[in-house]
Amino acid sequence: MANNRRHFIIASVLIVISTVLVYWILDSVLLKPAAAVVEAGPIDEMFDQHIWLIAFLFALVAVFMCYALIVFRARGDEGDGEHIHGNGTLEIVWTVVPCFVVVYFAWYATTMLIDLTRPNPNEYVVVAEGRQWSWLFTYPESGAVTPELVLPVDTPVRVDLTSDDVLHNFWVPEFRVKQDTVPGKITNVRFTPNVIGEYVLRCAELCGTNHSGMLATVRVVSAEEFKLWQSEQLAQLQQ
């Protein structure tokens, strides 16, 4: 048993080191696109917590496993190991402790989800329609219809989604959130763009031949530029 204590101390140190190492590896492989909406903040924060948890649990199991493989390898003898059938206390501990972690994450995610989907009275509404294999955007207040999505910066947006044919999915990686478009239904997705720039909307639900090419340009522009753009659209409509 004294021996076991020494093993556990060494393993614990290794676990701490490995956790940091695994986190570092994951952090450098899992390169998130730049964030361009307010919602990306909390989502990325939660993502990061998950990565820490993954790093820790990976280290926990991997270190104990590798440690056991080295320390308890058969050294050419044909004997057997210790005759232990289990340990009820340990089993209960590693059943109950994860329950708390699970409830923590579930609660954390629930509250965030409620925030992410909460309607905002000032939200700007655009209708997006997916069709094989392009997008069409309608601006209800002006009636303008365009093949590219133009949005004012720092304004909460709700995109109402629908489809003319099969399922599609509205996803701009920089905006994080995504939502299927379903024929015969209106679904929606909310976000608040906060970085001016040009992005690509990528259909993220397999929709047939040219699914991979079902893209659209999304431009997030300043409030003034948006006004200008709107009046241009109106002018075009009136012609």
Place this chain on the structure above:
Amino acid sequence: MSLFTLGLARGLFGQVLGMVVGMLLTCGVRILLGWEAWAAEPAWTVGSVCSIIGFLLAVGALDDWLQWTKGVATPIHHGPPVDKPAWTRYFSVDYNHKVIGVQYTVWGILLLMVGGTVAMIFRTELARSGLQFLGLDLYNSFIGMHGMIMIFAILLGVGGMANYLVPLMIGAEDMAFPRLNALGFWFNVPGSVLLLVSIFIGGWDAGWTAYPPLSARGPIGYQLFFLGVFAIGLSSIVGSLNLLVTLLRMRPAGMSLFRMPIFCWAVFATSLIQLTATQLIGTSFLMVSVQRALGMGFFDPRGILGEVSPMVGGGDPVLFQHLFWFYSHPAVYIFVLPGLGIVSELLPVFSRKPLFGYKWIALSSMAIAIVGFIVWGHHMFVSGYNDILRIPFMYATLLVAIPTGVKFFSWLGTMWGGKIHFDTPMLFVLGAISVFLIGGLTGPILATVPTDLPLHDSYFVVGHFHATMFGGFVFPFFAALYYWFPKVTGRMYNETLGKIHFYIMTPAFWVQTLGQMGVGVMGMRRRIADYDPTLGQGQIENWQLAVTIAGFAIAFGVMLMLWNFFQNAEVGVAAGDNPWRSRSPEWQIPSPIPEHSFPAPLHVVGEPYDYGLADSGYVTTASPGDD
């Protein structure tokens, strides 16, 4: 000896004949109704149904039952066929569970190779951005093809392990229903043939999940796909029923449920899922099939079918997803629970130590199986179903992590303090643990909705489930192949080649899965023929290339294994009866196992995993009274 002495050849001929008969039948009915004689979709649909029946009749899987309807008794014939070479029994209907187990396994490996080849083709395409040699439609057909073939292969591999091992592990003479067992296997052959043929009549481009409305409008290949899956589903249902009855009714004296080898628990949990969930994928695919063939708009919201039929509209595409995932989520546990059972089964043997927390491991399989039924909605977080539903599905999904964790910790407990041997099967068990760990740990990040929003339908999910499938099925399956190869053939495989296979495949898989997850987080969607090379600050192509190279390395490793088996099955070094010093019943009898496995009924006299306890036994063929 003519080719038709082989049941397989007869069956395939019967399948073609059935197809032709079915098509003629359709034309006949249409002529009677005064319609144009030929219509491709109904002809292929009816033809496919008839082709399955044609195969089963011709192969002889229904013979005995047909005889019974005429009042003729048909006693089971034991041993190889009398008037033909012994090897032909593997190509014909045979009722011995050991033969059926080998049939399942070999057919599974064949499909694994076909599915793997398809994957290597489109993986090569993805190594660089831009379209090199595959067209968009062919690419889309290939990804669905790869997915569904691999699922068939896994179900067959699971069936192979379960059929071969369960009766041996519980000392039963055979399965409870040997004829049903054979039928269960033979369903798979016409099913997979339909699936493979469908690519030649247009394929199907909606992936293995075949969501309508897309799948309701694509090429005719869908009908063959749906009916192929239906046949495999029937196999799952009858096979699992058989295993459940065998496990419940045929255990020997003294083998209480908690004294079964742990693999039997895994098979029990798996069979429960298979018996009760498979109907749902059958139903969902059948409904799309009927929607296509007869215009019944189950999943058709507003008359997309238009001119075809007046009965349109009023359906809901999201309903399909509920039905589909009600099977297909539990299905992922069908794929992995037996594999995890293999891990639990082999660890004590190679650690020379009792299985740590036997009951906890056994019950965690049951817990996973049961909780697995209420989590299907995690595949639909962005499908547009009621927002509130996401919350209970999120809680339930996260709950699955707990019994999964119990397994990992118990495995560590088993190794801790053991005397660990590193033969090839053990290496694959360790590989399985490391890989399944990656797969399992990437589950919760998909289960919490806010983090799933960016990850859903991205390549991250592809990385996640390849890790779970490889860790939960492929690695353990390979471990099982190496481990029981000496039992099945009586010969030893080449240990060096086995180790080389392991040391190539495992790191290659880590690179592959990490790469897949990486490109997913960078913003690459899944199921796309071409990707944006600027993603991930321009690094995406390097990772794609790495994943492709890793894929080829894995394929090379698998070929090494098959060559190793092929080389040694007949002429390898004699393995002896119990090379691993296992306590399990199947190792107490000669290798290869005689036609009647056990000379006398088994008696259980101890615990299955009492390694390290001197003079303890698990089973004996002598009755406790006479020693």
